[in-house]
Amino acid sequence: xADLETLYKQASQAFDTGQFPQAEQACRQVTxxxxxxxxxxxxLGLCLQRQNRLSEAxxxxxxxxxxxxxxxxxxNDLGINYAQLGQLAMAGQHFSQAVKxxxxxxxAWMNLGSAFLQQNEPxxxxxxxxxxxxxxxxxxxxxxxxxxxxQQQQRIVEAVVSLQHAIKYRPNxxxxxxxxxxxxxxxxxxxxxxxAWEKISQLDPQDLNNWIDLGNAMRRQEKQDKAEHCYKxxxxxxxxxxxxxxxxxxxxxxQGNFEExxxxxxxxxxxxxxxxxxVIADKVLPVIYDSEDQILPTRKxxxxxxxxxxxxxxxxxxxxxxxxxxxxxxxxGMNDRELHEKCAKVALPPEARKWQPPKNFxxxxxxxxxxxxxxxRHLKNHTIGQLNVRLIEEIDRKQFEVIVISVxxxxxxxxxxxxxxxxxxxxxxxxxxxxxxAIKKVAECQLDILYLPDIGMDALTYTAAFNRMAPIQACCxxxxxxxxxxxxxxxxxxxxLDPPGAGTExxxxxxxIRLPRLGVVYEKPQLEEPIQSRSALGVPEEGNxxxxxxxxxxFHPEMDDIFAGVLRGDPNGHLALIKGKYDTWESRLExxxxxxxxxxxxxxxxxxxxxxxxxxxxxxHADVMLDPLHFGGGNTSYEGFAFGTPIVTLPNHLLRGRxxxxxxxxxxxxxxIVDSNQEYIDKAVRLGTDPAYRKHCSDEINKRSPxxxxxxAIVRDWEKALLEMYQERMSS
Numbered sequence: 071x072a073d074l075e076t077l078y079k080q081a082s083q084a085f086d087t088g089q090f091p092q093a094e095q096a097c098r099q100v101t102x103x104x105x106x107x108x109x110x111x112x113x114l115g116l117c118l119q120r121q122n123r124l125s126e127a128x129x130x131x132x133x134x135x136x137x138x139x140x141x142x143x144x145x146n147d148l149g150i151n152y153a154q155l156g157q158l159a160m161a162g163q164h165f166s167q168a169v170k171x172x173x174x175x176x177x178a179w180m181n182l183g184s185a186f187l188q189q190n191e192p193x194x195x196x197x198x199x200x201x202x203x204x205x206x207x208x209x210x211x212x213x214x215x216x217x218x219x220x221q222q223q224q225r226i227v228e229a230v231v232s233l234q235h236a237i238k239y240r241p242n243x244x245x246x247x248x249x250x251x252x253x254x255x256x257x258x259x260x261x262x263x264x265x266a267w268e269k270i271s272q273l274d275p276q277d278l279n280n281w282i283d284l285g286n287a288m289r290r291q292e293k294q295d296k297a298e299h300c301y302k303x304x305x306x307x308x309x310x311x312x313x314x315x316x317x318x319x320x321x322x323x324x325q326g327n328f329e330e331x332x333x334x335x336x337x338x339x340x341x342x343x344x345x346x347x348x349v350i351a352d353k354v355l356p357v358i359y360d361s362e363d364q365i366l367p368t369r370k371x372x373x374x375x376x377x378x379x380x381x382x383x384x385x386x387x388x389x390x391x392x393x394x395x396x397x398x399x400x401x402x403g404m405n406d407r408e409l410h411e412k413c414a415k416v417a418l419p420p421e422a423r424k425w426q427p428p429k430n431f432x433x434x435x436x437x438x439x440x441x442x443x444x445x446x447r448h449l450k451n452h453t454i455g456q457l458n459v460r461l462i463e464e465i466d467r468k469q470f471e472v473i474v475i476s477v478x479x480x481x482x483x484x485x486x487x488x489x490x491x492x493x494x495x496x497x498x499x500x501x502x503x504x505x506x507x508a509i510k511k512v513a514e515c516q517l518d519i520l521y522l523p524d525i526g527m528d529a530l531t532y533t534a535a536f537n538r539m540a541p542i543q544a545c546c547x548x549x550x551x552x553x554x555x556x557x558x559x560x561x562x563x564x565x566x567l568d569p570p571g572a573g574t575e576x577x578x579x580x581x582x583i584r585l586p587r588l589g590v591v592y593e594k595p596q597l598e599e600p601i602q603s604r605s606a607l608g609v610p611e612e613g614n615x616x617x618x619x620x621x622x623x624x625f626h627p628e629m630d631d632i633f634a635g636v637l638r639g640d641p642n643g644h645l646a647l648i649k650g651k652y653d654t655w656e657s658r659l660e661x662x663x664x665x666x667x668x669x670x671x672x673x674x675x676x677x678x679x680x681x682x683x684x685x686x687x688x689x690x691h692a693d694v695m696l697d698p699l700h701f702g703g704g705n706t707s708y709e710g711f712a713f714g715t716p717i718v719t720l721p722n723h724l725l726r727g728r729x730x731x732x733x734x735x736x737x738x739x740x741x742x743i744v745d746s747n748q749e750y751i752d753k754a755v756r757l758g759t760d761p762a763y764r765k766h767c768s769d770e771i772n773k774r775s776p777x778x779x780x781x782x783a784i785v786r787d788w789e790k791a792l793l794e795m796y797q798e799r800m801s802s
Contacts, residue, residue, distance in 0.1 A: 074100055078110055085113060090120045101133075108138035112147055124154050135164070142172030149181055153188075161185045176206045180215060187219055195219055210240030217246065221253055229253060242273050251283060258479075263287050271303070278304050282313045290479075294321060294652070312342035316350075325654040326357035345384050346391045349416055352379055355398040358658035362627040365402050369409070372399075376412040387418045388536035389425035392505050392529045400526075400551045400726060401623050403700030405577050410554025417536050425509060427538040432516040433800075439471040440796060443517040443540065444495075446548075447477040447503075447528045453705045454524045454548050455487040460591035463494040464785045469793070473497040473515050477508060477530055505530055512539040519792055524548030525558065542799055544792070545580065546589065547704075550726040552578040560795060562788070564588050566732035567725045577724065583791045587736050587784050588729075592708045594779035595686055602687045608677040609691070614643045614758035617692035619685070619706050622650040622659060624698045628747070630666045632696065635751035637670035640758045645674045645696075646688065689715055693764060694757045697730045699747075704729040711737075711775045714768040718754045720744050737774035742767060 081096035097114035100107060115130035131148040138144050149164035162185040168178035183198030196219060202212035217232030230253060236246040251266035267284040270277055285300030298321055304314035319334035335351035338344075352375035359365055386393060396413055399406045420427075434440060444462065448454035465472050474495040476488070479502070484492065492498035499515070501508045508530060512520065520540035525532055526549035535543065535555055544560040545553060552561065561580035568574040568582050575582060604611050616636055618625075637643050650656055656676065663671055680688065689695065689706070690713045697703055697719035703710075707730040710717055719742065721731035734743055742757075744750045757764045 074104055074107070078107075078113075081110070081113055085117060085120075090117045093117045094121075106137045108134045108136075108141060108144060111137065112141075112144055115147060115151065119151060119154070124151060127151050128155065140171050142168040142175045142178060145171065146175065146178045146181060149178075149185070153181070153185060158185055158189050162189065174205055176202055176209060176212070179205065180209070180212050183215060183219075192219065192223060208239045210236045210238075210243050210246070213239065214243060214246045214249075218249060221249055226253060226257060244270055244274055244277070247273075248280065248283075251287075255283075255287060260287050260290050264291070271300075275303070276307050278307055278311050278314070281307075282317060285314075285317055289317075289321075294325075297321060310337075310341040312338040312344070312347070315341065316347060319350075319354075323354050324357070325652045326658060327654065328354060328356040346386055346393075348384060349379065349386060350394045352376065353394045353396055353413065355396065357398060357623050358625070358655050358662075359627055360658065360662060365627075369399075369402065369404070373409065373412065376409070376415075380412070380415050384416065385418045386416055387423050388533045389423045389506055389509060391533075393417070393533040393536070395526055395529050395532050397526060397549075398623060400549070401626065401701050403626055403628075403722065403724070403727070405724070407552050407554065407577050407579060410552055411579060412554075414536070414554045414556070420538070423537070425506060425537070428513060431541045432518070434518060439467075439469060440518045440793070441473065441516060442470045442792070443473045443475055443512065443515055443520045444523060445475045445477075445508075445512055445520060445531060445534070446523050447531060448524050448548075449474060449476050449491050450488045451485040452487075454527070455491070456705060457548065457590050457592070458523050459487055459490050460593055460780070460782075461589070461785060461788070462491055464591055464782050466785075466789055467496070469789065471496045473499065473517065475499045475501055475508070475512055475515065477501055477503055477528070479503050503530060505533055509534050509537055509539060518542065519544065519796060521546075521792075522558065525553050526551060542792075542796055544583070544795070547725055547729070550704075550724075550729070552580060554579050559799075562589055562791070563725060564732060566735045567728050573723070574725075581795075583795070585784060585787050585791065587781060587787075588732055588778075589784055589788045590708075591782055591785060592779055594776075595709050595712050597686060597690055597713070598683045601690065602684050604691050607680070607684060607688050607691070609646045609675050609688070610644050612642075613673075614640055614693050615646060615691060616640075616643055616694045616696055616754065616758060617646045617688060618696040618698060619646070619648050619689065619692075619710075620698050620703060622647070622655045624701050625659060626698065626700045627662065629699050630663065631747055632699065632750055632754075633663075633674070634667035634670060635747070636696070636754045636758070637667070637673050639751060639755035643673065643755075643758050646677050646692070647674060648680075649676050649678050685709075686713075689713055694718065694754050696754060699727070700724070701726045702728070702730045707733055708778060711771055711778060714772040714775070716742055716757050716764060716767040716771065718742050718744060718750055718757070720747070720750050733778055736777055737771070739770055739774050741770070 077096050078100050081093045084093035094117040097110050100110040111130050112134040115127040118127035128151050131151050134144040135148050145164040145168035149161040152161035165178050165182035165185055168175055169182060179198050179202040183195045186195035186198060199212060199216035202209055213232045213236035217229045217236060220229035220232060233246045233250045236243055247266045247269045251263045254263035264287045267280055270280040271284060281300045281304035285297040288297035301314045301318040304311050315334045315338035319331045322331035332351050332354050335347050339347035399409060446454060462472060472495050474491055478500045501511045517540040519542045522535055522545040525535050525545045535558055538557050543558050544562060545558050546562040558580050560583050561578050562583045564585045564587060568584060609615060633645060637645060686709060689710045692715050695710045695715050695717040697717050699720055700722060702719060707717055717730055719730040721728045731743055734740055744753050
């Protein structure tokens with residue numbers, strides 16, 4: 071027996087040092103010589119488990135229980151083995167027997183709780199976990215398992231407390247930090263999520279997925295440099311890690327580093343093989359162009375890449391994969407219909423998609439209202455929210471039931487615009503930023519008409535629109551270009567945005583609905599006192615102030631000639647521009663201007679991004695607003711006209727270059743509508759340098775602009791157009 075004890079001791083030592091085959095061999099010798107020696111059977115079972123030979127291990131643990139039926143350890147080990155094999159009921163039986171034999175067995179209680187949880191018995195699971203903690207108040211694993219269960223049950227406050235206790239008793243428990251981060255992210259407490267994930271990055275810098283979680287959280291906080299550091303840290307661990315390469319590519323694409331972004335997307339595609347990454351790589355576009363000569367070759371290369379995608383039969387399912395938008399195409403100043411149609415060819419045909427639309431849409435009964443849905447991510451304090459909040463409020467509830475489906479992330483407090491929209495909608499539904507969930511939720515609303523106010527601005531809603539979620543799906547000029555989608559039936563425009571007989575039909579795949587005026591019930595903004603001084607806003611107190619308060623990718627290279635001409639024509643003039651999201655945008659513009667207008671560069675002033683009340687102060691101070699060529703202002707023109715600020719505009723043949731023009735048409739005043747670049751420059755300089763002429767124009771705008779605001783009558787025209795389309799569809 072002494073020799074067997076020595077052999078068993080050697081087996082235990084081999085097991086403790088990870089030498090599982092040697093430990094197994096010694097255990098087998100012991101069980102051969104002493105077949106009823108339960109500890110050897112138990113240790114043999116553990117050796118086999120470590121080698122993932124679970125079925126063999128089970129026989130050994132059964133032997134251990136057979137020869138030591140009162141051993142809590144043997145029952146606990148057998149329960150673990152059963153759980154590993156997926157036999158949860160048997161696992162639970164043996165964990166229960168273990169705690170019966172040894173009521174103070176902490177691990178057995180903890181394992182019993184996990185078994186109950188896996189068998190969908192949360193009440194019993196919670197009881198077992200809490201008993202674990204009563205027995206061992208400093209059990210980090212017990213607190214962690216309880217916290218994880220509470221997290222699943224959305225008992226957030228209790229879950230946080232339990233996970234924090236787990237970390238208190240074991241500060242290096244990575245999964246507890248990870249779970250805390252996920253909870254804080256889900257409830258919109260991103261700084262706390264970052265704190266949790268930063269701790270993991272310190273404890274385990276090799277954790278690739280944590281670097282991605284941390285980087286994505288940094289991006290949500292607009293901390294792009296720190297996000298970039300996270301993705302690069304992951305790539306240092308594994309240069310082929312596709313999520314890190316793709317996320318770093320997203321940053322490079324937004325910064326306008328087009329070639330580097332594309333190469334990173336292709337690296338991720340080669341590593342992961344996901345066709346979506348190739349689609350993104352082939353659709354990425356520059357943000358700021360170095361010159362006008364760069365635009366046509368860019369479009370040619372873009373077209374060739376699209377054609378190659380189609381030829382290679384690279385296709386994505388728009389119920390499963392979010393498609394990239396081609397947002398920056400719109401700023402080239404050209405008809406994009408053909409390219410948008412090519413982009414749509416990357417989608418699987420409807421019959422091949424995993425989600426299928428209803429075979430039969432709802433038929434409205436006599437006396438029932440038309441069910442009208444708005445679907446967007448931007449129905450909040452955003453341009454789209456400002457353009458649509460009053461429309462939603464004013465729709466005739468005798469004819470329409472209005473349902474707003476808002477894509478949201480996190481659980482932050484709703485802003486004022488969101489609160490108004492939620493109040494006036496008949497139903498206000500929040501959906502997570504999950505494609506299939508959003509599609510299903512829209513379809514479940516059984517809408518008669520789905521209104522998409524900003525297709526092309528957001529990838530999720532753009533992708534969802536590939537699917538038939540309602541019998542009629544219509545969009546408008548929130549993003550003022552065609553969708554290229556067969557599933558979007560109508561584009562709501564106006565007679566001045568898309569005049570009949572001017573060839574505008576060639577720009578759209580949708581049927582154009584031409585309202586008599588812009589289909590917006592815009593609330594006239596008011597200046598809030600005290601008004602900031604020019605210097606406080608970042609522009610000189612003296613001199614004539616020209617303002618072009620647009621996002622920087624609206625500055626087509628042709629606009630450089632306007633800036634140069636105005637500043638050269640007015641030596642006392644200063645031009646104010648709003649800083650962009652990324653410094654690289656300004657750097658590219660600065661490099662362009664160093665070649666085209668170096669003599670006036672010192673009179674161009676970058677203004678930091680301002681809260682809206684101060685942004686309105688800047689427009690109030692402006693002597694002249696300059697409407698960008700090819701893609702003009704919309705929301706900003708409404709804001710500028712509210713203060714009588716003269717806006718010079720040169721319309722083109724595209725809707726996106728005709729919004730300010732259309733507002734002037736609605737005011738029945740055309741004095742600041744010009745026909746050429748030179749006339750634009752001359753008109754702007756006259757406004758800037760001739761106070762009497764500027765006052766005349768400002769007075770005219772103040773007198774005429776009230777027609778632009780609170781135009782509730784346009785809602786009736788908007789309703790009539792949708793009703794006619796609905797009746798036409800139902801009759802066919």
